[in-house]
Amino acid sequence: MGATSNICDYATEAPRITSSSSSISDVPYSRLTVQTSLSLPEMTPRIIELCKELFKNWSKQDDSCFHVETVSGGITNLLLKVSVKAESGDTESVTVRLYGPNTDYVINRERELHAIKYLSAAGFGAKLLAVFANGTVQSFINARTLVPADMRIPNLAAQIAKELHRFHQVEIPGSKEPQLWNDIFKFYEKASVLEFVDGEKQKKYRTISFTEIHDELVELKELTGRLNSPVVYAHNDLLCGNIMANDEQGKLHFIDFEYGSYNYRGFDIGNHFNEYAGYDCDYSLYPGKDEQYHFFKHYLQPDKPHMVSVKDLEALYVETNAYMLASHIFWALWALIQAKMSPIDFDYLEYFFLRYNEFKKQKGGCLSLAQSFLQGS
Numbered sequence: 001m002g003a004t005s006n007i008c009d010y011a012t013e014a015p016r017i018t019s020s021s022s023s024i025s026d027v028p029y030s031r032l033t034v035q036t037s038l039s040l041p042e043m044t045p046r047i048i049e050l051c052k053e054l055f056k057n058w059s060k061q062d063d064s065c066f067h068v069e070t071v072s073g074g075i076t077n078l079l080l081k082v083s084v085k086a087e088s089g090d091t092e093s094v095t096v097r098l099y100g101p102n103t104d105y106v107i108n109r110e111r112e113l114h115a116i117k118y119l120s121a122a123g124f125g126a127k128l129l130a131v132f133a134n135g136t137v138q139s140f141i142n143a144r145t146l147v148p149a150d151m152r153i154p155n156l157a158a159q160i161a162k163e164l165h166r167f168h169q170v171e172i173p174g175s176k177e178p179q180l181w182n183d184i185f186k187f188y189e190k191a192s193v194l195e196f197v198d199g200e201k202q203k204k205y206r207t208i209s210f211t212e213i214h215d216e217l218v219e220l221k222e223l224t225g226r227l228n229s230p231v232v233y234a235h236n237d238l239l240c241g242n243i244m245a246n247d248e249q250g251k252l253h254f255i256d257f258e259y260g261s262y263n264y265r266g267f268d269i270g271n272h273f274n275e276y277a278g279y280d281c282d283y284s285l286y287p288g289k290d291e292q293y294h295f296f297k298h299y300l301q302p303d304k305p306h307m308v309s310v311k312d313l314e315a316l317y318v319e320t321n322a323y324m325l326a327s328h329i330f331w332a333l334w335a336l337i338q339a340k341m342s343p344i345d346f347d348y349l350e351y352f353f354l355r356y357n358e359f360k361k362q363k364g365g366c367l368s369l370a371q372s373f374l375q376g377s
């Protein structure tokens with residue numbers, strides 16, 4: 001994006017926060033914090049101050065040249081668009097992402113920042129322009145955000161599958177250990193010892209059997225482990241809100257790598273299919289076999305989708321639908337932690353039950369499919 005090359009004339013050097021966060025050492029860093037609890041008018045001067053500190057080209061601009069607006073209240077973060085009228089008359093825009101309070105309980109920020117540099121170099125997501133105490137500044141992407149129904153339009157599904165194939169080729173330096181079970185068991189540890197002040201919530205929470213969940217996790221981990229799903233750098237949260245499309249350029253943008261990690265390919269795909277349910281969590285919209293095969297063909301062989309063998313399709317079908325179960329448990333446990341920690345007015349406890357009940361509903365079919373596949377192979 002043309003505008004970003006000017007903005008990238010940095011005012012400050014980003015310090016190395018820790019030895020493992022060297023990926024952000026070449027973008028400017030500020031120790032400023034912007035409280036997410038402020039209203040937009042209260043926040044605006046602080047955001048302007050932050051941008052002026054971070055970007056040399058903007059440091060002398062009058063405050064009246066800045067325009068700050070909300071792009072999205074997201075479930076996790078607050079995203080702002082900052083536009084600045086340059087002397088030339090051109091308007092440059094960036095996004096400022098303020099991390100939601102308590103999101104560190106479920107998001108590993110160091111892991112995210114480490115990966116962004118490499119993903120961005122491979123052409124994924126918005127460019128990381130700066131980091132500050134409780135957020136990041138990234139380039140503004142001129143594209144529309146998909147809605148749930150878009151993801152199953154055959155053309156778009158093929159494009160997403162191809163892009164996911166490309167995403168899974170990116171190599172991020174560091175440990176290649178898949179994180180799924182580490183993350184799930186960490187969530188489990190936190191989620192199983194919560195206490196709610198609200199009596200109703202506590203009563204509902206008490207109905208959850210964590211022994212049962214633990215047994216489910218052990219069984220699922222053992223079975224999925226036998227499927228030999230390739231380990232790739234996975235997005236892990238590929239819902240429609242994290243996919244943007246520029247229809248004129250025919251270009252897709254995957255954004256928001258907060259949950260990205262080395263992980264099982266089947267998890268990333270199964271998790272994406274779960275998102276067909278949309279914001280109303282209507283799991284009857286989960287893609288059927290034909291839709292899944294269409295996706296798999298473009299994922300496995302983007303240049304020759306018709307050459308994919310039935311054997312490969314069947315194997316990926318089994319793998320994806322076993323890991324789809326893990327996706328339900330992952331987000332169910334995530335929701336429990338959010339129910340306690342997040343200030344956002346959303347019924348996370350109810351969301352736990354939605355995902356966990358769907359897991360229980362799908363478990364029998366998916367696991368017996370995997371078992372008979374393993375017996376036959």
Ligand SMILES: Nc1ncnc2c1ncn2[C@@H]1O[C@H](COP(=O)(O)OP(=O)(O)OP(=O)(O)O)[C@@H](O)[C@H]1O
Nearest residue numbers: 072074075076077079095126139140141145241256
């Ligand atoms: N760089 C960008 N340029 C333009 N729009 C963006 C950019 N990043 C995000 N958006 C828009 O803001 C929305 C929310 O962004 P994002 O997913 O990063 O926030 P979030 O708080 O993590 O949301 P959630 O937790 O719901 O995934 C996106 O769906 C997209 O519409």
